[in-house]
Amino acid sequence: MAADALSRVFSALADPTRRDMVARLAVGDATVNELAAPYDVSLQAVSKHLKVLEDAGLVSRSRDAQRRPVHLEAQVFDLMTKWIERYRQQAEERYRRLDDVLAAMPDVAPTPPPEGSPS
Amino acid sequence: MAADALSRVFSALADPTRRDMVARLAVGDATVNELAAPYDVSLQAVSKHLKVLEDAGLVSRSRDAQRRPVHLEAQVFDLMTKWIERYRQQAEERYRRLDDVLAAMPDVAPTPPPEGSPS
DNA sequence: CTTGTTATCAACCGAGCGGTTGAGTAAGGA
DNA sequence: TCCTTACTCAACCGCTCGGTTGATAACAAG
Numbered sequence: 001m002a003a004d005a006l007s008r009v010f011s012a013l014a015d016p017t018r019r020d021m022v023a024r025l026a027v028g029d030a031t032v033n034e035l036a037a038p039y040d041v042s043l044q045a046v047s048k049h050l051k052v053l054e055d056a057g058l059v060s061r062s063r064d065a066q067r068r069p070v071h072l073e074a075q076v077f078d079l080m081t082k083w084i085e086r087y088r089q090q091a092e093e094r095y096r097r098l099d100d101v102l103a104a105m106p107d108v109a110p111t112p113p114p115e116g117s118p119s
Numbered sequence: 120m121a122a123d124a125l126s127r128v129f130s131a132l133a134d135p136t137r138r139d140m141v142a143r144l145a146v147g148d149a150t151v152n153e154l155a156a157p158y159d160v161s162l163q164a165v166s167k168h169l170k171v172l173e174d175a176g177l178v179s180r181s182r183d184a185q186r187r188p189v190h191l192e193a194q195v196f197d198l199m200t201k202w203i204e205r206y207r208q209q210a211e212e213r214y215r216r217l218d219d220v221l222a223a224m225p226d227v228a229p230t231p232p233p234e235g236s237p238s
Numbered sequence: 239c240t241t242g243t244t245a246t247c248a249a250c251c252g253a254g255c256g257g258t259t260g261a262g263t264a265a266g267g268a
Numbered sequence: 269t270c271c272t273t274a275c276t277c278a279a280c281c282g283c284t285c286g287g288t289t290g291a292t293a294a295c296a297a298g
Contacts, residue, residue, distance in 0.1 A: 004135060011133035015286085016126055019202070026209040032245060045287055047246060052285095066244040066295050074210030077203050083138070084196050084203075090145040091193030134256085151275060164257055166276060171255095185265045185274040 005057065006083060009076055012056035017041075018049050025059060025072035032068055124176065125202060128195055131175035136160075137168050144178060144191035151187055 013019055021035055036046040050070060053059045057076045061068050132138055140154055155165040169189060172178045176195045180187050 006138070007133055007135050010129050010138075014126055014130035014133050016123060017286090019125070019129075022206055026206040026213075028213065033243090041286085042288065043245070044247090044289085048286075051246090063294095068245060072206075072210050074207050077207040077210075081200065081203055081207070084200055087141055087145040087191075088193050088196040088200070091191050091196075094145075094147065136256095152273090160256090161258065162275070163259085163277090167256075170276090182264095185272095187275065 005076075006079060008056040009058065009080055012052050012058055015049070015052075018053055021046075021049060021053065022058065022072060025070060029069045029071045032070065035070060124195075125198060127175040128177065128199055131171050131177055134168070134171075137172055140165075140168060140172065141177060141191060144189060148188045148190045151189065154189060 013022070017039060020038070024030060024035060024038075032043065032047060032050065035050070036043050039046065050059065050061070054061060058073055060071050060073055062071065063069075132141070136158060139157070143149060143154060143157075151162065151165060151169065154169070155162050158165065169178065169180070173180060177192055179190050179192055181190065182188075
């Protein structure tokens with residue numbers, strides 16, 4: 001099993017179907033059947049996906065008769081954001097320092113754009 | 120292989136060892152041996168981890184004699200941050216709306232904490 | 239009590255992951 | 269040239285993951 005919370009969260013969101021479900025749940029709570037509708041997988045598979053999201057703390061499930069409304073727990077996103085921001089800022093700082101170094105060198109163009117230009 | 124870029128990034132960061140390496144690389148570039156030092160796994164295992172990070176676009180590898188310095192590519196973090204922020208903001212908005220509804224009901228306490236209470 | 243709906247549990251399967259060891263490649267130095 | 273350093277490639281192994289089907293639980297309604 002995934003040891004720490006952060007691993008569980010990242011791992012849960014590594015699956016596109018699960019990210020899709022999070023997107024759906026951001027609009028509002030939904031039942032398992034409602035969540036399953038867009039995908040042509042079994043209800044059991046969807047139930048498993050929800051279990052993963054629940055174990056990661058991304059969703060919670062309550063009870064309404066036979067229905068099991070699923071609710072998005074947005075607080076967990078903060079955990080990720082915090083982790084990401086930390087290293088992004090560190091990396092940006094390094095980048096700025098590199099800028100300074102390059103700016104001090106007259107024969108080198110400042111801030112060469114990354115050569116792997118994405119789409 | 121993981122289909123989309125976002126899946127690859129989340130999947131890469133789902134491993135605590137790999138997140139640790141990202142943390143190390145945020146401080147500065149490092150060789151494979153330097154990165155492997157803290158962990159008691161084989162160099163080949165570390166090399167594989169780096170391949171995963173590279174495929175996710177999180178790091179790049181150049182060449183310096185026999186050494187292969189690894190460099191953190193911070194731009195990819197933006198991809199994640201964008202995805203996360205989108206749904207976090209949506210969820211927060213919903214939360215605020217719920218607040219309003221509850222505030223309008225005199226016999227219900229405003230913002231009840233999520234009932235994660237066990238059975 | 240029986241039927242239908244909603245959802246979970248259990249067992250299984252193929253694919254992929256994280257780890258290993260062993261061999262091979264690329265480069266510097268004796 | 270041969271040796272050493274730094275690292276990757278290839279094959280294998282056990283475990284987990286996402287999917288399946290079949291059985292079961294919880295509840296509503298007839």
